[in-house]
Amino acid sequence: MKKWSQLLRALPFLAPNLAGFLVFTLGAVVVSFYLSLTEWDLLTPPRFVGLANYASLLGWHRAETGWEPLDPEFWQACYNTLFMMLGIPPTMLGSFLLACALNQKLAGERIFRLVFFLPSIVAGVAVMLLWKWMFNADYGLINRALWTIFGVQGPTWLTSVAWAKPALMLMGFWTAVGGFNMMLYLAALQNVPKELYEAAEIDGAGRWSVLWHITWPMVTPTTFFILTMSIIGGFQSGFDAAYVMTGGGPARSTTTISYFIYNHAYELLNMGYAAAAAWVLFAVVFVFTLLNWRNARGRMQ
């Protein structure tokens, strides 16, 4: 009886949130898994196909020219996603160096922090449109600057298969370098014991030597955390920017996994196939989440 009265006491507090959780998360997860085992275009009733969606997503077959994926577009989306995740290490390095520069207690530190953080706050469609305009091949600010300063004819950026991904990565760098990761590094730097620096100074170590042999190793847990979180985010990202700036092109060169899922779900109405792709994405993300948890637990001990 006591248990029931406890539950009755708690339920009014829990109910609104729990209802949303049960319907839009838990229920959706269960339905999504079932959908991934079906073929469904929303118009005709869903047809159970077992693991066929997963097989066509991940499967390879022997063609005349050798092994080929059953769905090259999916693998291309994976390649595009991984390619754009190559922007993660430079961005992290940038965040780390900016945090080190800020950590010297210079005058005006607050202003710099504010300015660096601004892009990550304004990030979104408005800024994507701005960058789309800046990347314009003929009149964009970037090619104008390349021409005026270096006398170089810039690439056509968003309409070039070779340059569209780097263009989106460049925008990503601008957006993220001074954002949350830099703040995390800044917090981590403030926890490095002063004695280490003093000892290094006595040993006559140079600034760069201190940076790479003391500071960088001391913030390794933060680096690991940022890296895994960025990888988790990286696998899931890319839709908004590609939809707004390139439409996933040219020649699908900016179609990431999330765009692939959108494309199948809402444009081609392959609900089951899209759900299966989402579960593949989940499986990949799950591995990195486990890594992150293990790291976090290790840090607490």
Place this chain on the structure above:
Amino acid sequence: MSSPRPALTLSRALSYAALVGVGASMLLPLAFMIATSLKDTQEVYDNSGGLFRAFLPQKLLWGNYAHVADVVPYWRFYANSVFVAALVTTGQVATCAMAAYAFARLQFPGRDFLFFGYLATMMIPGAVTMVPNFILLAALPDWLAKIAPSIPWAAYWTIGDTIPVGRLVGLDSYFALIGPSLFSAYGTFMLRQFFITLPRELEEAAELDGCGLWRIFRHVTLPLSLPALATLGIFTFLGAWGSFMWPLVVTNKEFMRTLPVGLQAFQGQNATNWPLLMAASVLMLLPSVAIFLFGQRFIVSGLQVGAVKG
């Protein structure tokens, strides 16, 4: 720091130079955005006159800002965004605070199991739940029509015969834009972590005074938690304000679009009118920038909780 040495001064000077350089590259695109928003439609296609001219409009056409709604119902998008973001923010903070209170302070069977369930779902990509949620919303009017046939669930409503407000539920409804965001596992988790750090004594004293749970929650726990509530509120607002994919898939009618979706459609109309589009974009950024400036300290404090997430 008793005797600053040359090496230190040099490194500081270099740091300053680097910081100023980076700061400038952060601000230049935004300055260019504002400059473009004040230019003449043809001026943006004029490459003559050097790089600085790109940042200096020949004439400041503030009137561009009055023309943002000439091609698309811009202010309707704006009103939709404000309405949706405001309701999502207040609603989500409220439901998360209540659930977090139950998880932090109340004993009930299955509590830890349920909380673990919340934690476990935080790592599930949005792509997994988005497809079934879309299907649910698409099917909802039909389902409800079977339960309560007297209500026209699928009909489009208007206020005063002139202002369309979409359906009650389903696609093209404010319910679709707001409903799924009225709860959050992460927000519940974050507030729960904050609530368990609060001293229990105050709540116990209130309980001895005969206060019920609801009053303790309202008058003791919430007032002590304003910083955490502000942090969650700011992140929720920024997320709702910028949300793109979900509003894109659940709205078809132009008058139901939020700003991000509406702006993206803006560029497709005719040849893109860059000054107007940039003016529209600048106006869209204003609430985010204002919240950022006023709420900085909450954003930074939210990071510490964010670092525990994962």
